[in-house]
Amino acid sequence: MTKIKTLADLKKMKEELQTKVDLREKGDSAENYVQIKVGMATSGIASGAKQVMDFLIEALEKRNIEAVVTQTGDMGYCFAEPTIEVKKPGEEPIVFGYVDMKKADEIIEKYIKLGELVDGIIPVNYQVIDDK
Template sequence: MSNKVKSLQDLRKMRDELKGKINLREKSDNPDNLVQIKVSMATCGIASGARETMNYIIDDLDNQAIDAVVTQTGCMGYCYAEPTIEVTLPGEEPVIIGNVDTKKASEIIEKYIKNGELVDGIIPDTYKTIDNK
């Protein structure tokens, strides 16, 4: 998308591109039936490239016509592993994945979102000992 609008056609093209991105990010009729992705966009995440990661995820999901809700969230507390994302497949528990650059985002979409295969980089959300059964 260019920064300068030179014609009505350019303006319409920009509008259509933005509508598609907004639709992809904000679908909310039945979010439990859709893949949900939250991208940590606190200062630490943004400094580590979370904005680029989020834009890549939105574009790739849109290009592959994968229905998903992509939103941004604040700090998840995993600053050492930024950019971090939380992915929730329909009917599954959320999975938090760290160090998600565009290459890792592509792997997550291809392996986890499309095929349900776990990928490296998952951050455990709970730590249980043998005593906690």
């Protein structure tokens, strides 16, 4: 362990350590970030939701997109598993179905970054998944 000798040392260390509490800070003010919920019920896990979630977390970080990725229960769209809900700050949430890693990548690049719509949106009469 190196000692902190200067303020620059501290700032550098702070940057490195930021991830330690990032998740908690974002959770406290999630509304300011892109919020992604991954449907992780049994059917979701079976259809690869876990891998999608891992991919999202990694990819978002690599691309410097501040986002909060959480998991949620069955979204009620078993037919379209894995499903994810994406909510950009100040916008209505949108649910995507049949999300694999490739699709996830597309959602990040097109919808999250550019605001372009992507195929696979599950429309209307869905219920917000917050409350199962």
